[in-house]
Amino acid sequence: MDLTPATVRVITAGGAIREMPPEAVPVGSRFIVRPGERVPLDGEVSAGTSEVNQAPITGESIPVEKKKGDKVLAGTINKMGTFTMSAQSIGENTVLSQIIKLVESAQSSKAPIQRMADKISSVFVPVVVICAILSFIFWRFNGYDTYFALKTLISVLIIACPCSLGLAAPTAVIVGTGMGAEKGILFKTAESIEKLADIDTIVLDKTGTLTYGKPEVVKIFSIIDEEIFLRYLASLERASSHPLAEAIIKKYGKDDFYEVTRFETIPGKGVVGFINDEKILAGSLSFIKENGFEITEDDPEEGLSYIYLGVQKGNEKKYLGYVGLFDNLKDDAIDFIRKIKNLGIGIIMLTGDNEKIAEKIAKKLNIENYRAKVLPDEKQKIIENLKLGGKKVAMIGDGINDAPALASADVGIAIGSGTDIAIETGDIVIVKSNLMTIYKGILLSKKIISKIKQNFFWAFVYNTLGIPIASGILYPFLGILLNPMFAGLAMAFSSVSVVTNSLLLRRNEI
Incomplete structure (x- = not known):
């Protein structure tokens, strides 16, 4: 399903309506969005009011009221009322296009655990070939004909094809990043998923992260x-x-x-x-x-x-x-801190504000470890010192002053409402300025890595059992010799089982 309409109703200088493809609309042009239509371009409401369903972009379940001066994103759905917008971003510059690009980038990248599978496969394949040859030699020189020995060789080669190993990580990553995008969690790389699942310390900026950033x-x-x-x-x-x-x-x-x-x-x-x-x-x-x-x-x-x-x-x-x-605390800040602590993750709050403000906020949130009057380069040094101490650190921030720390952390989590430099620096982008979405992102990353490990386990179990059977180990005792056709079927089944197991991720609520 297309996320944006094929044409835009542009208002010409003479006041007439002209339909144009989205990519041909000049920045600054005014266009009309009618009830039930998807918004074609990023822009600002110049006339009219309506309620817009932002779920396709931010994951918000409740439509948001939009009036003159409010920003509306491409891909969102106009629920009621006709309004006029002024185009601000088109084509690859829209938020929707950037989200799609991030998701595609994450799905095509490799997590460290996946690279480990590649290394295992590079050793596994030669070992399988050797096992197949040894199987042929064993049966051929123990009184069996060439046809019998050749069947064992072929069966071993087919059943041990490492397809399931190759699919174990990327299938889980593709399903997981898709789920994340639906919730407003954008993983830039597969590596960031694995690192997020393994963090033991979260460092947070105060302004705009724990608070609304609208003092x-x-x-x-x-x-x-x-x-x-x-x-x-x-x-x-x-x-x-x-x-x-x-x-x-x-x-x-x-x-x-x-x-x-x-x-x-x-x-x-x-x-x-x-x-x-x-x-x-x-x-x-x-x-x-x-x-x-x-x-x-x-x-x-x-x-x-x-x-x-x-x-x-x-x-x-x-x-x-x-x-x-x-600056007031976000409504979900207290709940977020409590749930993060329940995961056994340590929390450190950093702020450039004075000691009294930091103490007041930390007390409300039950944060024991905080630092006040912290400069941007000091935030970065704190992150680096934590990493030198063996901590696996995630940094959450939204401003220019957070960019160095976001880049230095094992995982940088940028709030989508923040500045462009913070979003560009972060490894993970939270589209909606909602702390509980970050908590859900941590849970999702843990589920993705757990699913990858399950896939690896079953792939190894399958090959551990399959190779001896294909080589004819049961033949002297039970008279069973695996036909190469059934070996091919078993190999395909192993790949299907890995893909199916990855798809079961979608049954998990986060």
């Missing part, structure tokens, strides 16, 4: 007019992808921004930009202080995140104030 401004301290202060801060943060930036822009609530040039992000510290001839800095207290600003403010409330603002013109530096923000 609200709950406190403002400014030594200048509050509206001007917010305009400075919002103008600078508008170019940032940090979760706190959106909250500040929302608090400002206007479209009247200053033009910011030479914008730069200092990972784990803050952002810098220029408004006319003024250098604007926004970030942590330590970042503002290390840039030579003298801080004078009331005592900040504990347990909030703070962004401080400073302006430099020439050699004159002026501290302007701060905003305090709070």
